[in-house]
Amino acid sequence: MILPGPRDFVFSAKTFAAAMLAVFIAFAIGLPHPAWAMLTVYIVASPFAGMVQSKALYRTAGSIIGASAAVVGVTLFIDMQELLCLFLACWVGLCIYMALLVRPPRNYAYLLAGYTAALVGFPSVDQPQAIFDTAVTRVEEIVLGLICLSLVNRLVFPQRVGPVLRRRIDDYLEAARLWTRDVLTGHGEDATGKVDRHRFVLDAASLDALRVHAAYDTPELRAAEGHVRRLQQRLQALFSVLVAIEDRITTLRRLPGVADGLEPLLLMLARRFEEAGAGTDDRALLAEIDRLQPTATAIRADRNALLLATLLARLRDLLSLWAECRELRAAIAEGRPASGRAPAVELHKDHLTAALAGLSAAAGILTCTSFWIASDWPYGGIATMMVAVACSLFAALDNPAAVARGFMRMSAVAILVGAVYVFGIFPRIDSFVLLAIVLAPFFMAAGAALAIPPLIGTALPLLVTTVAVMELQNERVIDFAAFTNAGIAQLVGIGLGVAVQSLSRPMGPPWAIRRLKVAVNRDLARLAAGNSGMDRIRFENRMFDRLHGLALRLAGDRPDRGAILNDALMTLRIGLNLIALRQVLRHMPEQAVQALTTALEALERSFRAQADDRVTENPLPVLDRALAEVSALPPSPDTDQALLSLAGIRHALSLHGRIGGQAAEPNAIALAGAGG
């Protein structure tokens, strides 16, 4: 059990103050649903100013768009209940689909656009004349809540993302250093090596989650964001280089004779990465690398010399990347502004999963509205709204139904808490000060849990549903029947959301992993075909995003974790070699182009087959023929590069072993064949 500390209670007190300020203003200027302003405060609240800012921005944008959509829908389909419900259901589904294709914090705007339309539109099905007022007040109340929260968050004990971001960067670099050392000393595949590698991937993901918010923090941090993005890209490149180095070293160590000259160099390099601050002068190391470089003729005569040459090239990359990373870290620490635009980050997108989530939400909403219209249940609107909310909030998760179930349990508890307030306490108080005093104990306690990431899933539904069922109002009528009905409608709505999601998306993480595998193979096929839409940076970005996805989903003690990650790493390297090969293809002599094109086509077919779970011919013989063809050419930088890339691809494919002629594993969990 994690208990909140003093800092969490300060956060909770700030949030509560902001909520009360919002409610007070809402009462004072006569807004009809002060609870919406308070809800907003609790939904957006986060310990960091930058996070509040980014969420607030996207929440406002999303609410305005959603409310406008509801106004348009209600005016278009006035007197046509069924069509209006269909329109709103499709709108929510579409928004969820769009939201799943972008990342936080921007996806928030799409989600909000979706369920704001539901929150504004469904209550208006019975009374369309009020739609404009409902839409305007909803937006007003949300903006009011956000302004109050931002003010309190910025003015009272502001907590900056900056120091945390710097700490994460240091963690990330440290993880990179540790794993580099493991690889160089040949411990990359040991238990420690695997732990370090996993940490590397996870640290990258957590840094990324923080970086997106840094852009909305103080101006200084906004300037650093470009550096951070560049640093991430360098570290991604470092990662792929290390993967390449690792299995070249493994292969070379098995061959007698070749490794003798290599060992002293690796030892020198490992010493370089032994301590956090050790050495910055690479000249001795580079000289040593140059000394070992085999000649151009040796590369052609001897496969092992070729392998050694590729290893040395990667070691050079390693040194220069590491120097760049340290330079960037220093620039961030000193707050030097970034020059020029940082490269955009391209991420993994999964249209099928997104569409499935959108469709299931629309189906759930339609089911609920049919029941509502058929049965004339006066609280059906609330239930429908909750279906939309439950489907939107958890759409991005692998296993939305399980989380939504937890949400439902906490909502039930919250309805009881709300009942105690509404029937036990509110009748006895008659002023705003008293209201704040009676609300304080519960909200301060539950609010503190909001500051602790593992507890958010419990605290948020508790707080939000309590606020929702209390329906704070200036003159309230105590109506037990209405309260019970609304509470039941809430639970029915969330329950239906759970049901729809467990029906449509029951596969959980294995499905997500499988989708990642398909996407990887598609990208490889595209690279082999020389698709102009793919370049190195874009591919590396996407692959790294997929690696994060895999690492997060393999967080437990799954026995096949190592194998799946290894497969993914292998594909990263094959992809990079394909890019290099494509680049030199133009400058090659005629007969070699012929052989290389045949090889690339064979590879493309094989990757496509892997993506579709089909079986095709083994591309290795074709690759060997191309290798022989290129080896026969007179030496030049281009042919050398082609030779190195071909050898790299062949090496990865042959290590991988599960490719081509053999059937892909029927088990959906394994990323079998992702490498081939």
Added chain:
Amino acid sequence: MTGEYDLAGVLVAPMLVWALLAFVICLGIYRVLGAVGAYRFVWHRSLFNTALYVLVLGTIAAAVS
């Protein structure tokens, strides 16, 4: 106090219009202050900015009414 502003048939409270106007003016002032480097002498930047905003809004309200 003046009456409500009429924006294409939608009546808007004057306070809202002033608040937006003050916000735009303040964005300009923040930028100038940042360029000059005045924030080096400010202890709590957000607090300073908020106070400045209130002053600008107050000035507008006083000038109009």
